Amino acid sequence: MTRHQAGLGSAGSGPVRTPDAQQRDQRLLCRRVGQSDLGAVREVRHALRELLGASPQAEAADVAELLTSELVTNALVHTGHGAVVTVTVGEAGLRVEVRDFMPTLPTPYVPSSDDGTHGRGLLLVQALADAWGVHEHDRGKVVWFELGDGVARY
Template sequence: MRAGETMERQGDADSMEGEASHQPGAKERQPVRLHRRLAHTDLAAVGEVRSALREFLRHRWQAEPAEVAELLLSELVTNALIHTRHGAVVTASVAPAGLRVEVRDFVSGLPVSYVPNADDGTHGRGLLLVRSLADAWGVNTHALGKVVWFELDGERP
């Protein structure tokens, strides 16, 4: 694990997919939450957090929705790092019926919806992609900053 990255382990034995946690030789509990802090100057972290999400979802999620999750995560992280300049915190949680990814920044104010024109190149499409591809998404404001989140429905593999 890299500095700033933690994986929390689920505490209840019911999620161990058929094996009791008290048996000798039982599988190690699988992480159910990925948590990563990113510095505001670390644009290389976008690829690293995508890779961390890919690894986190490898045995927990179907391939196609995992690829969508990677794309949407990279859009939200890029927005947070470029537009807020105060770093971000990424959290991804897997539940039996869905995946939730949150990107928290530390600047007040809601993200501005933007409809890019042809002259914008590849800029300005992040929230448009999130709105188009996520099953649900939104923004929760906090005293210091906000959390932009998305959810993808689906079953585990």
Template sequence: MTERQGSGSRLRRRLGHTDLSGVGGVRAELGKFLGPRRGAEEVAVAELLLSELVTNALIHTRNGAVVTVTEAPGRLRVEVRDFVPGQEPAPYVPNADDGTHGRGLILVQSLADSWGVTAQALGKVVWFELRGG
């Protein structure tokens, strides 16, 4: 669902807990949503970070996730909400034996202008922001 609000706009999508195939779909929706208003590099970074957060939520919580993307002049905010309380994620440097696992929040921390975790009554929101556009 895409909404226009004043000078900004919003994309919102819910994914079920078994919907790992939906990660690519929501990533493609983000690319279309941002379209020509953002540079290709910024879109690629936003897609990568969104993919990491959604994958984490779907793998680690088993209750699905809600993605909300808010675009305003000079700012893009992406939020991924899950519905499991008490599991606050934290970036860590994985062992070499971990393959490709454990690097998602390190990417978010490295590439986003800001990021964080906000507790909710049920679950939490992991978010990042990119400035520009």
């Protein structure tokens, strides 16, 4: 199993909590963004920063914002539909899920030097996230990533 397929909080990584205790220890953000509403990317970033609050782990928050922006932008630009962004912050870290309504699964794009900054979103997620993946949903897909260490202390 690669690090991108491994989930956070595997067996033996800490105390076992009941689902109720886990939910009390988590903070949640859920936003729906409309089709082609690229201004919503900034709003989601600000809501994420507010959820994370002030912290000495600013670098981890910056990475979380960058990767969230990339996934939301990808969902809006490449699907032609809106998306639902869900962020969960708990003891194990942060998990961001961006659900869109198109069944086509993304593949990391290998950009050429002529592409400018186009096509690097999933490469950034792959490089900076502790884990990431895609799973199909009944009406589309969910692209997600997790960050552990720096964000877990928020």
